[in-house]
Amino acid sequence: KMINPELQLLQRFEKDSKWFHSNTDLLRKNGFMGKIVAIKEGKVISSGENMDIVIQSVEKQRENPQFIFMEFVHPAGFTLLL
DSSP states (O other), X not given: OOOOHHHHHHHHHHHXXXXXXXXXXXXXXXXXXXXXXXXXXXXXXXXXXXHHHHHHHHHHTTOXXXXXXXXXXXXXXXXXXX
């Protein structure tokens, strides 16, 4: 049975979101603290100081930024209050 490509992208996005949240400490240790990272299939495919730089880099890799998980790596102990 064929899986809808949009559904596949959504599932990958969700997996990458989970990967990011369970590997934030590792990302901090690897020099990504204070940067935006783009994650694809559990790997950082781009990072930068601002979203524009990251989006341009992702586009150069022929990826659609809308379907790539991107998030800011906050310092340890940072709490986002919603």
